[in-house]
Amino acid sequence: xxxxxxxxxxxxxxxxxxxxxxxxxxxxxxxxxxxxxxxxxxxxxxxxxxxxxxxxxxxxxxxxxxxxxxxxxxxxxxxxxxxxxxxxxxxxxxxxxxxxxxxxxxxxxxxxxxxxxxxxxxxxxxxxxxxxxxxxxxxxxxxxxxxxxxxxxxxxxxxxxxxxxxxxxxxxxxxxxxxxxxxxxxxxxxxxxxxxxxxxxxxxxxxxxxxxxxxxxxxxxxxxxxxxxxxxxxxxxxxxxxxxxxxxxxxxxxxxxxxxxxxxxxxxxxxxxxxxxxxxxxxxxxxxxxxxxxxxxxxxxxxxxxxxxxxxxxxxxxxxxxxxxxxxxxxxxxxxxxxxxxxxxxxxxxxxxxxxxxxxxx
Numbered sequence: 001x002x003x004x005x006x007x008x009x010x011x012x013x014x015x016x017x018x019x020x021x022x023x024x025x026x027x028x029x030x031x032x033x034x035x036x037x038x039x040x041x042x043x044x045x046x047x048x049x050x051x052x053x054x055x056x057x058x059x060x061x062x063x064x065x066x067x068x069x070x071x072x073x074x075x076x077x078x079x080x081x082x083x084x085x086x087x088x089x090x091x092x093x094x095x096x097x098x099x100x101x102x103x104x105x106x107x108x109x110x111x112x113x114x115x116x117x118x119x120x121x122x123x124x125x126x127x128x129x130x131x132x133x134x135x136x137x138x139x140x141x142x143x144x145x146x147x148x149x150x151x152x153x154x155x156x157x158x159x160x161x162x163x164x165x166x167x168x169x170x171x172x173x174x175x176x177x178x179x180x181x182x183x184x185x186x187x188x189x190x191x192x193x194x195x196x197x198x199x200x201x202x203x204x205x206x207x208x209x210x211x212x213x214x215x216x217x218x219x220x221x222x223x224x225x226x227x228x229x230x231x232x233x234x235x236x237x238x239x240x241x242x243x244x245x246x247x248x249x250x251x252x253x254x255x256x257x258x259x260x261x262x263x264x265x266x267x268x269x270x271x272x273x274x275x276x277x278x279x280x281x282x283x284x285x286x287x288x289x290x291x292x293x294x295x296x297x298x299x300x301x302x303x304x305x306x307x308x309x310x311x312x313x314x315x316x317x318x319x320x321x322x323x324x325x326x327x328x329x330x331x332x333x334x335x336x337x338x339x340x341x342x343x344x345x346x347x348x349x350x351x352x353x354x355x356x357x358x359x360x361x362x
Contacts (some may be wrong), residue, residue, distance in 0.1 A: 015062065015066045016032065016033050016034065018030065019071045019114075019116060020079065020118060028112060028114070030116045031119065036123055039061050043111065048085075051086075055085065055086065069094055071118035073097075075131035130262070130265035132260030132265075138259075138260060141234060141253050144229055145254070147222075151219050151223050158212050159182055162189070166178055173206065173209075186213045190210060190216075234256065243351075244348070246311035246312040251304040255276070255348055258276060263352040264353055272348070272349040275297055275301070276298055277298065279342065280338075309344060323336055
């Protein structure tokens with residue numbers, strides 16, 4: 001979520017403003033007028049028919065003034081489809097954070113209270129976050145990355161289970177299989193013939209290892225297929241990002257998901273650097289001027305920057321020259337990596353927001 005500079009979010013032109021508290025099965029909507037007076041609130045089911053009814057109800061409550069902006073809690077979760085429905089209806093959607101604990105202690109907690117608070121946050125200008133677009137190529141990349149991450153996690157669990165079985169396996173198996181590489185071990189066990197006497201612990205262990213090895217092979221195929229699909233989509237969504245030094249399909253896909261399908265929603269490259277946790281945070285006081293490490297932002301995107309940085313430090317001569325110079329200046333390796341991540345975040349932002357013009361097909 002980043003800040004929106006569109007003045008319509010503060011100046012509604014006398015129109016009404018909506019607010020929605022989203023849940024898994026229901027959404028609670030509220031409408032306030034241009035000066036913050038409560039007009040009405042109502043609950044709707046979280047279905048396609050419910051979204052249409054919500055939009056029609058808001059417009060009915062606003063009358064001739066119309067609803068110009070709607071603040072929605074959780075546009076990336078329970079409110080994702082509602083955001084699509086409101087955008088399709090021509091209504092500007094603003095991401096609204098949950099009220100903090102202090103506010104909830106003072107004002108209480110209920111669905112109507114949260115819905116009115118969302119509308120008030122938009123009307124006052126406190127909420128100006130632009131939600132990510134979730135109906136394009138980047139959304140397709142996001143959902144495929146979920147499947148890929150699940151397959152990789154399951155594959156890691158399988159190989160760990162195989163090695164754990166070998167630790168307690170009878171010596172006749174342990175001595176023959178211990179020390180083999182992952183690929184050789186999986187291939188050998190998948191082609192093994194365990195036997196038929198399942199009451200024998202050796203035979204039962206062989207059967208278990210064979211099933212785990214074949215499951216590992218299936219997961220390998222899934223990961224390869226997903227990588228191929230993601231490679232096509234990432235190259236289509238951001239060819240300029242993939243062409244950057246040290247950027248691969250996986251890291252580019254993560255940075256695309258973090259930025260969203262509408263990276264222009266970010267004010268500047270500094271805002272993007274803050275989003276990915278690569279911007280130092282001011283921590284000055286009095287005559288002391290200093291910055292501290294930013295531990296916020298999207299940590300997966302920050303890890304993608306870290307991977308790109310390590311790749312450049314190993315293979316890019318220009319980066320290696322920079323590392324040597326900064327090392328002579330007294331910076332530690334961690335500090336140099338943080339500087340490089342900030343520079344790389346700037347490059348990524350420019351590639352995302354200023355893609356090269358498409359080449360003519362001859």
